[in-house]
Amino acid sequence: xxxxxxxxxxxxxxxxTFPDGRGxxxxxxxxxxxxxAGVAPVATVTGRRxxxxxxxxxxxxxxxxLGARVAAEHADVVIFNQALSPxxxxxxxxALGCRVLDRITLILDIFAQRASTAEGKLQxxxxxxxxxxxxxxxxxxxxxxxxxxxxxRGPGEKQLETDRRLVTERIRAIERRLERVGTRRELSRRxxxxxxxxxxxxxxxxxxxxxxxxxxxxxARVGTADQLFATLDPTLRRIELEGGQRLILADTVGFISxxxxxLVAAFRATLEETRRASLLLHVVDAxxxxxxxxxxxxxxxxxxxxxxxxxxxxxxxxVDACPQGANALNGAAAPRRREGESxxxxxxxxxxxxxxxxxxxxxxxxxxxxxxxxxxxxxxPASAGRLRARLYELGSVVAERTEDNGDWLxxxxxxxxALERLRRREGLAPTLVSRREVGExxxxxxxxxxxxxxxxx
Numbered sequence: 005x006x007x008x009x010x011x012x013x014x015x016x017x018x019x020x021t022f023p024d025g026r027g028x029x030x031x032x033x034x035x036x037x038x039x040x041a042g043v044a045p046v047a048t049v050t051g052r053r054x055x056x057x058x059x060x061x062x063x064x065x066x067x068x069x070l071g072a073r074v075a076a077e078h079a080d081v082v083i084f085n086q087a088l089s090p091x092x093x094x095x096x097x098x099a100l101g102c103r104v105l106d107r108i109t110l111i112l113d114i115f116a117q118r119a120s121t122a123e124g125k126l127q128x129x130x131x132x133x134x135x136x137x138x139x140x141x142x143x144x145x146x147x148x149x150x151x152x153x154x155x156x157r158g159p160g161e162k163q164l165e166t167d168r169r170l171v172t173e174r175i176r177a178i179e180r181r182l183e184r185v186g187t188r189r190e191l192s193r194r195x196x197x198x199x200x201x202x203x204x205x206x207x208x209x210x211x212x213x214x215x216x217x218x219x220x221x222x223x224a225r226v227g228t229a230d231q232l233f234a235t236l237d238p239t240l241r242r243i244e245l246e247g248g249q250r251l252i253l254a255d256t257v258g259f260i261s262x263x264x265x266x267l268v269a270a271f272r273a274t275l276e277e278t279r280r281a282s283l284l285l286h287v288v289d290a291x292x293x294x295x296x297x298x299x300x301x302x303x304x305x306x307x308x309x310x311x312x313x314x315x316x317x318x319x320x321x322x323v324d325a326c327p328q329g330a331n332a333l334n335g336a337a338a339p340r341r342r343e344g345e346s347x348x349x350x351x352x353x354x355x356x357x358x359x360x361x362x363x364x365x366x367x368x369x370x371x372x373x374x375x376x377x378x379x380x381x382x383x384x385p386a387s388a389g390r391l392r393a394r395l396y397e398l399g400s401v402v403a404e405r406t407e408d409n410g411d412w413l414x415x416x417x418x419x420x421x422a423l424e425r426l427r428r429r430e431g432l433a434p435t436l437v438s439r440r441e442v443g444e445x446x447x448x449x450x451x452x453x454x455x456x457x458x459x460x461x
Contacts, residue, residue, distance in 0.1 A: 013043060017048045035048070051066050056092075070100065082104045108135060126178050209258060221253060256275065280397065286316045322357070380423060381413065400416040402416060
């Protein structure tokens with residue numbers, strides 16, 4: 005058994021691609037991740053395989069090449085650009101004589117360095133402990149007596165069980181503390197909903213310039229840097245558009261391809277700001293040659309956290325660094341809207357660093373909220389309490405009264421598509437409500453389709 009170093013400075017990176025697309029063309033991003041973690045990449049070993057080797061992930065020839073490179077470069081750590089199983093990590097460390105990390109551990113380490121608030125630190129620790137719980141055996145290879153058989157029960161098993169129990173207890177304690185934080189966040193969200201202030205969340209791939217754009221729009225001083233995951237903790241600021249439209253702008257954590265599930269689960273409370281937003285500003289690095297793939301990756305994470313159906317405006321940032329940037333900023337590239345859509349622009353070009361194009365962006369946001377909502381009068385049965393609560397959470401309810409039979413007559417200001425999604429999600433069939441039923445003060449021109457009685461099974 006070798007002595008594992010406490011930290012590694014010189015790193016050999018391993019990038020293996022597979023026919024199914026795993027590994028991809030993100031070698032530069034992988035190197036940026038390693039640099040963001042504080043290590044110095046001294047060499048990169050690449051290769052192709054049909055499938056990972058169950059023992060070492062790579063084949064015998066590539067393992068020998070990697071071992072020679074580690075020895076020649078006096079590397080302290082080897083980092084793989086894919087997820088490794090605990091057995092593969094153990095076998096690779098034994099064969100190479102140095103510490104071995106995978107992509108998940110690397111990203112978790114970066115998050116641990118970036119977290120600054122108490123909540124952020126708890127979320128990162130939770131993700132690390134969940135990941136560590138499957139790898140406890142790595143630290144106790146000198147006590148590896150497994151269960152089963154007379155004479156095979158000893159201190160090794162006892163130590164591992166103790167570690168697992170301690171990790172499990174710590175995970176539960178962190179989850180309880182995060183639940184309390186989540187409760188406070190929920191109260192704040194409800195307060196904003198009652199005030200009728202919509203939330204606009206900045207989302208996008210890491211290092212797309214979200215925090216720079218946030219500072220430019222709000223005048224805040226959120227830390228920015230040309231590195232991956234410079235911002236972890238969410239920041240909210242109130243802004244006012246021309247015409248008096250008030251809203252809350254939220255800066256959130258950036259996404260990345262193959263984002264560890266442990267992080268998505270741990271940051272779910274933080275990402276709740278994204279899920280409850282009325283509009284998403286999807287910030288894209290306009291000069292990135294892989295921007296189309298990264299848009300897909302971000303949308304995949306949004307689907308995973310339940311925010312895939314929220315309206316988006318794509319904000320192509322850093323256009324000042326693009327060959328076509330001058331045309332975009334000088335007016336040749338006007339804000340676009342999808343064909344046949346009336347909910348305002350869906351694509352805007354800006355340079356957050358130079359504060360150019362921001363007027364168009366704020367106009368697009370204002371137009372979205374003006375065009376995307378209509379007044380509707382709904383009749384909801386008593387069984388539709390969850391839908392009623394969701395409408396209040398969205399801040400869509402304008403007025404409400406209760407009928408003698410327990411039905412609610414609710415006037416809402418909401419996007420038709422959003423209302424239809426909510427209706428289908430709750431399994432309610434459309435019905436009609438007349439002007440006499442909603443009252444003389446309700447501003448309707450004709451009978452309107454609304455959510456009504458549950459569908460017959």
